[in-house]
Amino acid sequence: MCSKSVIKGRGAQQNVHNRFFELSHEVRDDFLEFCKREGEVADKNKTLYLPVFPKTIVNKVKSPDVGMLYSMNPYQGCEHGCIYCYARNSHEFWGYSAGLDFERRILVKKDAPKLLETLLKKKSWEAYPIVLSGNTDCYQPAEKQFQITRQCLKVFLKYKHPVSIITKNALILRDLDILSELAKEQLISVNVSITSLSEETRRILEPRTATSKKRLNVVERLSAHGIPVNVMLAPIIPSINSHEILNLAKTVSEAGALSIAHTIVRLNGAIGEIFTDWIKKTLPDRAAKVLHQIESCHGGNLNDSRYGKRMRGEGQIAKQINAMMSLARLKYFKEKSMPKLNTTLHEQYKDGQMRLF
Secondary structure, X not given: OOOOOOOOOOOOOOOOOOOOOOOOOOOOHHHHHHHHHHOOOOOOOOOEEEEOOOOOOEEEOOOOOOOOOEEEOOEEOOOOOOOOOHHHXXXXXXXXXXXXXXXXXXXXXXXHHHHHHHHHOOOOOOOOOEEEOOOOOOOOOHHHHHOHHHHHHHHHHHOOOOEEEEEOOHHHHHHHHHHHHHHHOOOEEEEEEOOOOOHHHHHHHOOOOOOHHHHHHHHHHHHHOOOOEEEEEEEEOOOOOHHHHHHHHHHHHXXXXXXXXXXXXXXXXXXXXXXXXXXXXXXXXXXHHHHHHHXXXXXXXXXXXXXXXXXXXXXXXXXXXXXXXXXXXXXXXOOOOOOOOOOOOHHHHOOOOOOOO
């Protein structure tokens, strides 16, 4: 019997059961053996882009501890394949698995710019920063083809509406022209996620993302164009990247970042199973240690859903990580801060051009 090999270029190594489905799908070893014997490929490992047509694009965020009130996601699912991603669970609502499906079944919302413009033109809408990528990365590989994020940024600029972006992809530099125009009126902020300075760590945690070096270049380029950048050192995973906190903070500060933020990893929903399977295959020598240390941050579990506790954790290891982050801010960001986005202009541009009367 042949064994299941590691799927290269992907984070998840399996499709876990969708909790909303009664039946489950299993790839059996005898099927893999048959494919090998017949010279067939059991899994082509291809990414599919599937169009979807939601009625709205901006979501109100009800969680009180995520730092945003409104978010929008041009894509559902994310080809970046970050093994720890909390957004994996949301793919189950669309009828897919939080595992490989999340990385290989990308739902594309081509009507997003039109839906956004309809919202911003409403008389009842009051300007408040909308976060692009509250769930999945708006600059993931699909964006190179579909350019939905770029079109949405043009809408934000047209209506002088504040927007914030979260990304770990260097493709954002393609849109420097629009971002620079937004920055002139304090309508843009960018959050760049940098989890590690080690390319080996980055490669196994986030297989299809931009390299750490390219992300540091993003911080430098955006900062040089007057675009305020916060760096997300997230998530911090004990015994994987927890030792890098001070070096990361120093490096991103020197690159021009105005602030840093962090979370401690929590493996909610199906992610616990996906991460456990991944680490046993990828880092078998330290799998048990890492899993136990994550559990120590969440009361003996891989996840904690309590608001206010879930992001910061508790226990000795969490206390050490949070203290190290406080020291990093004091040491490298004492004289820096992110500016507040401008919400005063939009009302004058409700119809896309300035009202004179």
